[in-house]
Amino acid sequence: MTRAPHIVAKPGEQIHVLEVLGNAIVGGMENYVRNLIACLPAEEYKVSLLCPFESAFTKALRIEGRDVFIAPLRDDPPWRTIELICTLVRQHGVHLLHAHLMNAHTATAIAGKLTGTPTVATLHGMSLQPQEISVVRNTGSHTIVVCREAWSQAMAVGLAPDAVSLVPNGVDLSTYNPQSADPADFRRAINIGTDDFLIGFVGRLAWEKGPDKFLKAAEYILQRRPDIHFAMIGTGVMETELAEAAGRAGISAHFHMAGLWPQPNKAYPSLDMMLHTSRADAMPLAILEAMASGVPVVAIGVGGVPEIIETGETGILIGTSEWPGIVSEYAGDWEGVAQAALALIGQPKRLKDMSAKSVVRAQAYYDIRRSASATSQLFRQMLRPALEQARLHSVT
Structure with missing residues (x-):
């Protein structure tokens, strides 16, 4: 079978990228995609998206003027989804495919192989799944990883170094900063005072994100400091379960279920500290957003x-129970998070120093414009061989 020729962008023509997303909730991966496409130069790129279902996320994309297509995405992808991606490539002049999550990566890489279209997959997890490794090896898709742990694994399993790029996540520093909101606004919304000490959790309320560990840490802290308040910002399948658990523990008066905050950047400046209790994460945007907003983070x-x-400078790290690989004066897992938080509550000057250093570190290393520039450079690099081949054919 002869592979279809790759569609090449003409000089001065926008590069058309089809972003294929394996989910369409309001989550870290989706925020990553929105941040990325917002920072790609509009005069150079046209971006369309394919998502597995309609949602508030797809509605927001359409309001922004993006073309959004819907098709089912599974780890064993339906042929009609592969067929749709191939059709979009041919009929809409897509020059490059960019996938997110394993289900999207699988379908997109097959379509890319069938149409001769360069394919990039960003792996948002802290490790590579066997199927993802197999897809890369069998289709030749390029892989972006967001943390060193995933990059090390990619090298260890024998993926070609030139087929894997490490591009850390970033945040919009004009949106996430200590001046993004009046700290009193969010506090009024959850009915606490401006002088109350407020500790936050920001993320999807799902098992892998560890919101139950945050609740346990809150209960531990409140047994020793009953004046502290906690805000859980986010929504998810565990929301009802967590609210009921807070009620059984008798901490509901100080444990505020804030739900999905429409503009999370408006909530961060109200927090005195954030606890990050995930069971698995690669480069969580919540920590980057908190740092950029000047919020010290205690994290597993x-x-x-x-x-x-x-x-010790911008926050405190705690080892996990399964892998106590971080040397700390505190216990492992959520108990250590609670103990470290208690210690910091009693050190206001240290918290203030951590806040200032967090902002400096975010500005130095985690500007979304840097991540978007690196991704754009990779896109152009992947398109260059096809462009050069097209030029040779035009000469001959």
Whole structure:
């Protein structure tokens, strides 16, 4: 079978990228995609998206003027989804495919192989799944990883170094900064005072994100400091379960379920501290957003988290129970998070120093414009061989 020729962007023509997303909730991966496409130069790129279902996320994309297509995405992809991607390539002049999550990567890489279209997959997790490795090897798709742990694994399993790029996540520093909101606004919304000490959790309320560990840490802290308040910002399948658990523990008056905050950048400046209790994470945007907003973070050091927090300077890292690979004066897992938070509550000057250093570190290393520029450079690099081949054919 002869592979279809790749569609090449003409000089001065926008590069048309089809972003294929394996989910369409309001989550870290989706925020990554929105941040990325917002920073790609509009005069150079046209971006369309394919998502597995309609949602508030797809509605927001359409309001922004993006073309959004819907098709089912599974780890064993339906042929009609592969067929749709191939059709979009041919009929809409797509020059490059960019996939997110394994289900999207699988379908997109097959379509890319069938149409001769360069394919990039960003792996948002802290480790590579066997199927993802197999897809890369069998289709030749390029892989972006967001943390060093995933990059090390990619090298260890024998993926070609020139087929894997490490591009850390970033945040919009004009949106996430200590001046993004009046700290009193969010506090009024959850009915606490401006002088109350407020500790936050920001993320999807799902098992892998560890919101139950945050609740346990809150209960531990409140047994010793009943004046502290906690805000859980986010929504998910565990929301009802967590609210009921807070009620059974008798901490509901100080444990505020804030739900999905429409503009999370408006909530961060109200927090005195954030606890990050994920069971698995690569480079969580919540930590980057908190740092950029001047919020010290106490975190369980899974995945790429130790690459973000400068422990003792911008926050504190705690080892996990399963892998106590982080040396700390505190216990492991959520108990250590609670103990470290208690210690910091009693050190206001240290918290203030951590806040200032967090902002400096975010500005130095985690500007979304830097991540978008690196991704754009990779896109152009992948398109260059096809462009050069087209030029040779035009000469001959």
